[in-house]
Amino acid sequence: MSTSAKNSVSTPVDCAKCRARVDGLCAASHLSAAPVVARYKSRDRHVKAGQDVIGIGEPCDAIYNLVEGWVVLYNLLADGRQQILHFGLPGAVLGFEPGGGALATFGVKALTDVVLCVVPRENFGRALRSHPDIGMRLAWLMSRDRSLSFSHLTSIGRHGARERIAHLLLELFIRCRAQWPGHRIEEMHLPLTQEHIGDATGLTGVHVNRVLGGLKRNSIVEFHYRRLRILDPDKLVDAAGIDPHLLLPWTQRLASEQGARGNASAAAMAHRLAAA
Amino acid sequence: MSTSAKNSVSTPVDCAKCRARVDGLCAASHLSAAPVVARYKSRDRHVKAGQDVIGIGEPCDAIYNLVEGWVVLYNLLADGRQQILHFGLPGAVLGFEPGGGALATFGVKALTDVVLCVVPRENFGRALRSHPDIGMRLAWLMSRDRSLSFSHLTSIGRHGARERIAHLLLELFIRCRAQWPGHRIEEMHLPLTQEHIGDATGLTGVHVNRVLGGLKRNSIVEFHYRRLRILDPDKLVDAAGIDPHLLLPWTQRLASEQGARGNASAAAMAHRLAAA
DNA sequence: CGCCCCGTTGACAAATATCAATATTTGTGG
């Protein structure tokens, strides 16, 4: 079951154009943390789609920076079902678990083929001590994840299926846009099945399908075989049950940071969504 | 609505016996962070039960260390319902939001009368720069909160009402025990109503009541007028749908840290629960 | 004493899951 054989290296990642500098640990504001992390990393790691990056219960002996691809953080139930906890995009920090070196309390699986930058735990400790900014940045990233998780809790706990699904699609759309500003609304690739959407929203795949049907009939969004098409951003925001007053802070929380481009892009997105 | 008038000070908190040293920011392992924080804090703040510590949408200009009492982190819905995101016990760090100084994306309300230690944001930045351990500790705390939030996601997303409620009661019980080791199982005070339990588990107060009735009929737990009584720990773990294999890691995640007493106590708790 | 918050209970409605059958799309090997 533990498919995380340590399949390693090939082309080393070029820190100069690494995605982790856009939204990850290496995006520290004061110093450019990229060369710092480069000094402490041990190697790269490639994982095939569908394989575990970190299996549930495995010891976490290293920090991973997700450089390329999508991962999913998940929990398994006794009966084989799963709950998806978080979708990780490039820049995500993986393997930093409460209780240094403890066993992972949730799994991390590659949704696509994935490239990771590996920093052994001892090295990471050293990096932190000599570069306090990294600790701060890490705290910030963890806090942002917590906020996202909180908004998922609200969605799952208090919203109906339609709102949950709209919320998730909107979130993924905005997070994608923040990373790859080129994409058009009309046709975007998400490496998910409807089953994944169900696992993330606490619904059945079957029910997700029905609700998606409704959203399509209302000309709001289409999601079909990993292709997302947003037909009406306004209605989508509405269907997601997001107070339009809180839309801007919400989008900002999803996008990178206080840094110039990050915010500008997220704000533009929010406005485009909120306006016409 | 924003009830967080800055009601201030009276008896200054004595850092020497502050609860934040047991499980909070001041529990840094290497250096004793207590004197450090003491140097940067500006004052104490007292908030009455029921009042907001931080209202939703308020700017966060300071970090709060929860010194005494319980708080609840919550989100409001358009129709007035709420989702409880987290219960904060002494040691909790509040007001550290993604996007320094940004508006709070969730509220913090006092469940009991509460005492907080206030560190203005600028001071906090300075403290971090001169004491890197604090940044690390903060990242660790945030990461632990994220983990807890993940387990709530799993509970709400994939478990039935009975399991969710059992899970929450067990969590609160264990967290209380870790802080106040004196308490007996047979009669413990939790400053909650059944409505709160519903808001935390994504259920209605009415339904919570019914399920609690069932748990009592099965001689598992009683919860009545803020008093919790665990009748059968084993059955409770079972009802919570926790894989007994994962019980120990789970309790460790709830309790303080790798520090001697923390772990020992949590492990003992887990064993006591798992055994007789 | 009386009020108010909290808890309790019942009848009914709505949302979602489950089970099962069928259709569509993608990917793969000739």
Place this chain on the structure above:
DNA sequence: CCACAAATATTGATATTTGTCAACGGGGCG
């Protein structure tokens, strides 16, 4: 390029869980 297999999506009938509305009980506190 085609044929086929596997994965994914779609649809219907029915069961289960949970929510809603409404009424009532009980206990603490002024």
